[in-house]
Amino acid sequence: MSPLETMFFAFKIGAFKGRFFFYRGPATLPGVTRLAVRVLRPQRSLAPKGARSRAVWFSCLGMLPVIALGLVAQIHGQGAKSKDPQPVKQHSSQPAQQEVVVENASRIAPPTQAYRFPVGTTFYYKAEWRLFSAGIATLKMEQDPSGQHRIKATADAIGFVARLFHVHDTFQSMFDPKTFCSAELSKHTEEGLRRRDSKLQFDYGRRKGVFEELNPKSGEKKHVENDIPECSTDVLSGVFYAASLPLEPGKSYTFPVNDGGKTVDLETRVEAREQIKTEAGTFNTLRVQPQPNAVLLKHKGHVWIWYSDDADRIPVQIRGRMGWGTITIHLTRIERPPTPATQTATQ
Secondary structure, eight states, rough: OOOHHHHHHHHHOOOHHHHHHHEESOOOTOOOOOEEEEEEEGGGGOOOOHHHHHHHHHHHHHHHTTTTTHHHHTTOSSOOOOOOOOOOOOOOSSSSSOOOOEOOOOOOOOTTOOOOBBTTTTEEEEEEEETTTEEEEEEEEETTTTTTTEEEEEEEEEEEHHSOEEEEEEEEEEETTTTOOOEEEEEEEEEEEEEEEEEEEETTTTTTEEEEOOOOTTTOOEEEEOOOOOOOTTTHHHHHHHHHHHHTEEEEEEEEESSSSOOEEEEEEEEEEEEEEEEEEEEEEEEEEEEEOOOTTTTTOOEEEEESSSSSSEEEEEEETTEEEEEEEEEEEEEEEOOOHHHHHHH
């Protein structure tokens, strides 16, 4: 990144209000080796929308997925047009792109007996943006005493990006493992100077999604109710619901997703098989592209998720390409629950 690009990024992020921002490095302009820029508190009318899209994508570290936080960026309309990713490496006679076969209308199908919920397993991820390690994220599924499954996700900015823009987000989703219908989604987000606590409850009896949000700084509260279908996923449970589908290149599935606003019919296209190398190992994967309907997708970026091509359907990698760049979230480690044999040996 050149000094001018660095200055421009600092202005757009708005995280250095009233502070000095320094750049040290090789000169790219005659006589320029160090820059000191006083960043004043900008006027509201000067705050660019690009900073908001970056905030959305940094929060994507925890939602993973999305479909997890990549999905949120698409649902809320952040980003810009971009080019499709190049296939990494094909290990099948399947072409990179195939004619899409729509398998079902927008609905939630109960999980098959063959699908194994990763209860007790924690997935660790690292996000990269340009040449920087942008953040870390975790994703874990637990069994709740009520019989429901709980998904926990965290996202934190690290390194250079954390100095530009603070991110510490936590998310929790509750859903019925028998039907995959979401029951509740809660979030605590710290993104830059912004702080929010929110909860989305799925009231299927009234067919309403009840969204409540609190601004801890000002005490301002928000209450919104929107129509929901008889069964819906959220941005966390949707990651695992997509994994439970019989994914095959050329097929497409559509299901409802809600993040507190209007319910979105998410079309999930299975594009190709690819081999992906990560810090957690090398995986044969299925490349999936989630995208809302054509109206919502207009003038937005693109998101891809790579699931392991096996019975586990592990979310191995997520990539988002927006107008301001590409962010890649890839698996670094898997922490599985101890097996009965291991527990017996340790006793």
